[in-house]
Amino acid sequence: xxxxxxxxxxxxxxxxxxxxxxxxxxxxxxxxxxxxxxxxxxxxxxxxxxxxxxxxxxxxxxxxxxxxxxxxxxxxxxxxxxxxxxxxxxxxxxxxxxxxxxxxxxxxxxxxxxxxxxxxxxxxxxxxxxxxxxxxxxxxxxxxxxxxxxxxxxxxxxxxxxxxxxxxxxxxxxxxxxxxxxxxxxxxxxxxxxxxxxxxxxxxxxxxxxxxxxxxxxxxxxxxxxxxxxxxxxxxxxxxxxxxxxxxxxxxxxxxxxxxxxxxxxxxxxxxxxxxxxxxxxxxxxxxxxxxxxxxxxxxxxxxxxxxxxxxxxxxxxxxxxxxxxxxxxxxxxxxxxxxxxxxxxxxxxxxxxxxxxxxxxxxxxxxxxxxxxxxxxxxxxxxxxxxxxxxxxxxxxxxxxxxx
Numbered sequence: 001x002x003x004x005x006x007x008x009x010x011x012x013x014x015x016x017x018x019x020x021x022x023x024x025x026x027x028x029x030x031x032x033x034x035x036x037x038x039x040x041x042x043x044x045x046x047x048x049x050x051x052x053x054x055x056x057x058x059x060x061x062x063x064x065x066x067x068x069x070x071x072x073x074x075x076x077x078x079x080x081x082x083x084x085x086x087x088x089x090x091x092x093x094x095x096x097x098x099x100x101x102x103x104x105x106x107x108x109x110x111x112x113x114x115x116x117x118x119x120x121x122x123x124x125x126x127x128x129x130x131x132x133x134x135x136x137x138x139x140x141x142x143x144x145x146x147x148x149x150x151x152x153x154x155x156x157x158x159x160x161x162x163x164x165x166x167x168x169x170x171x172x173x174x175x176x177x178x179x180x181x182x183x184x185x186x187x188x189x190x191x192x193x194x195x196x197x198x199x200x201x202x203x204x205x206x207x208x209x210x211x212x213x214x215x216x217x218x219x220x221x222x223x224x225x226x227x228x229x230x231x232x233x234x235x236x237x238x239x240x241x242x243x244x245x246x247x248x249x250x251x252x253x254x255x256x257x258x259x260x261x262x263x264x265x266x267x268x269x270x271x272x273x274x275x276x277x278x279x280x281x282x283x284x285x286x287x288x289x290x291x292x293x294x295x296x297x298x299x300x301x302x303x304x305x306x307x308x309x310x311x312x313x314x315x316x317x318x319x320x321x322x323x324x325x326x327x328x329x330x331x332x333x334x335x336x337x338x339x340x341x342x343x344x345x346x347x348x349x350x351x352x353x354x355x356x357x358x359x360x361x362x363x364x365x366x367x368x369x370x371x372x373x374x375x376x377x378x379x380x381x382x383x384x385x386x387x388x389x390x391x392x393x394x395x396x397x398x399x400x401x402x403x404x405x
Contacts, residue, residue: 025144025145025147025148025149027270027273028144028145028273028274028348028349030274031274031275031281032281032348034278035047035278035280036283038278038282039282039285040286044284047282050068051279052067052069053068054066054067055068055071064229068279069279069280072276072279072280073236073276073279073280073353073356074234074235074236075225076272076276077236077239077272078225078238078239079239079268080239080268080272080276081237081239081240082221082243082264083239083243083264083265083268084240084243085239085241085242085244086243086260086261087170087173087261088170088173088174088240089243089246089248090248090257090258091167091170102167103167104325104326105164105167105317105320105326105327105329106167106171107171108316108317108320108325108326109164109168109171109313109316109341110171110172110175110313111312111316112311112312112313112316113139113168113308113309113312113313113344114139114312116315117139117304117305117309118135118136118138118139118308119308120300120304120307120308121135121137121300121301121304122135122300123300124296124297124299124300124303125296125297125300130362131296131297131300131366133358133359133362134297134300134301134354134355134359134366136176136183137301137304137351137354137355137370137374138303138304138305138351139172139175139176139179139304139308139347139354140176140347140351140354141168141172141344142347142348142349142350142378145346145378145382146165146344146346147162147165149346149382149385149386150340150389152386153389153393156393156394156395157389157393158329158331158332160329160330161329161332161336161340163329164329164337164340165340165343165344168313168340169344177237180234180236180237180354181233184354184357184358185232185233187232188233189230189231192228192230192231192232193227193232193233195223195231196224196227196228196231196233199220199227200241200242200245203224203242203245204245206220207245207246210247210251212247212254212256214246214260220242221239221242224238224241224242225239243257246260273349277349280349280352280353280356280371281348281352281371281375283371283375284368288368288372292368292369292372297366297369297370297373298369298370298372298373298376301351301370301373301374302372302373302374302376302380303377304377305345305346305347305373305374305377305378305380306342306345306377306380306384307345308345309341309381310341310342310344313337313341313344314341317337333392335388335391335392336389336392336393338388338392339385339386339388339389339393340389342384342388343382343385343389344381345378345380345381345385346381346382347374347377347378347381348374351374351377351378352371355370355371
């Protein structure tokens with residue numbers, strides 16, 4: 001039985017999602033500020049001690065012994081990716097990605113936002129194999145911060161522009177998932193990969209058998225996460241895979257996917273991502289000089305985020321419109337697309353996450369400059385996006401939108 005949200009219900013769901021993501025973006029900013037304070041004051045020793053504290057979970061003779069930072073990056077972020085998986089499934093089956101007409105524009109834009117930042121980073125670091133593993137850092141978009149920026153303009157923002165950004169971010173998330181799975185696997189264990197495949201097949205069988213109770217999927221998801229953690233493929237991908245197995249609808253038209261999305265959005269926005277930001281955004285500025293600002297990794301990330309996203313997105317969208325493959329959404333101007341493309345350069349949480357994967361096995365020489373590049377690039381992107389949108393969005397006067405000339 002297929003049930004699709006009515007337009008009014010869908011609009012309400014989009015508005016509720018954006019409000020939640022925007023509030024989460026404010027909390028992310030607060031967590032980032034706390035991390036920077038902790039890393040650059042006498043609290044720095046306590047901050048490092050907290051993140052390096054060993055956390056052990058064991059059953060019998062088997063167990064997992066990791067620092068708190070890795071539990072956050074491997075464990076908590078699996079919940080975040082689980083939510084992303086639910087959102088992607090819903091959008092593909094019933095939402096903004098459910099038809100070729102809806103998919104074309106954000107898909108083309110996302111390709112540009114993937115290729116250009118990666119090329120800019122590569123141009124700065126192509127002769128350094130150790131640094132080149134970070135090529136994917138500037139391709140990510142932090143949807144919470146990007147939506148927070150748009151929401152700051154209130155009713156001036158066309159609904160179609162918000163929907164475009166949401167759909168583009170979904171494709172960006174899909175690309176990030178593929179990149180992590182393909183490029184950041186390490187020391188693969190065939191036995192654990194087989195165990196992962198078996199767990200995934202069991203979950204798929206439950207879906208085919210129309211089992212709509214969430215508990216079995218959660219249990220299998222834990223097994224899948226543990227197997228992938230030991231396999232060498234990043235454990236957060238277990239969240240994505242198990243989310244794809246959750247049934248979209250039951251026999252009565254109720255959606256387990258949407259129910260889980262509703263239940264998880266607040267914990268992810270207000271707990272998971274702020275904790276991740278606090279644990280990963282603390283950059284010590286002590287001793288940072290001009291050489292760090294001009295480091296090829298810093299420049300590649302910062303310019304990849306700030307310039308790569310708008311260059312890539314606008315170039316491909318412009319070509320596609322000239323070829324009449326796509327058209328801009330009704331009520332959306334090129335100036336607004338320019339502002340939104342700069343907003344896509346706010347990488348932050350996703351960029352920090354990919355950076356943690358890219359350089360986790362290095363000697364630590366890039367751990368400061370990669371975060372420095374992410375912070376500079378994300379901040380510059382936000383400021384430019386805000387300036388462009390302030391000029392290009394229509395003004396609201398007595399309830400009537402009046403576009404700037």
